[in-house]
Amino acid sequence: MNSTVSPIACKVNNVFIHVSDLKKSAEWYSDLLGLPFNKEEVNSPVYNVPVTSETGLTLDDHTFDPGFKLKPSNHVLFNFFVQDIDEAYQFIKNKGIIVVKEIERIGDFAYFNFKDLDGNVLMICNC
Template identity: 70%
Template sequence: MKIAASPLTKKVNNVFIHVRDLHQSAEWYSQLLGLPYSQEKVVSPVYNLPVTSETGITLDDHTFDPGFKLQPSKHVLFNFYTNNIDDAYQYIKDKGIPIVREIERFDDFAYFNIQDLDGNILMICDG
């Protein structure tokens, strides 16, 4: 079977996280990632977190979409990477962020899941 060439690149360009309160979520994610936060730079309907990876993160409050109903994901949307799972776990715990799945360890990989302000599930992993 011959595979046709695709006009799509082989990378994820951006992740959208749907939120209720753009300012509150922008501050929460900025604190989580240790990013600078300026309330004046947060303008509805979207806020792009100033991450340093190729894949961007956009928070979206759907201000211009009155029919939108937020349905938080109860499944992992994506993961944040860490070099040290234990330090990351303690950091999250110290911030009072809900941990919804404790650390699970495998031979060369460990992860745990947290919940954001809107109830979305995110993973933190070291592999």
């Protein structure tokens, strides 16, 4: 393997989620994460969800790309961290969000998968 120094930082900087309705998706993700939401702050083509981690979360409706065709991912795009997997699972179920994989427990690790408004598969896990 080549031992040259890479100019690319060893961290994920931002995650993009492609959406069909930016305002609805911004409100949905804000509600999911318990964040305040102001529809007036959402301006196409992107909305940066105000997450509190190093990695950002951007919703993108591709307003300036008329040829773009949304193809929701059937594979997990990323995961949200939780302390209590059972509490998070009940929260998701109470919101009527579609769970596509029930809680899987592997030792102390547990996760489940669900869909966003556009059908993208996301994960919640405790590690």
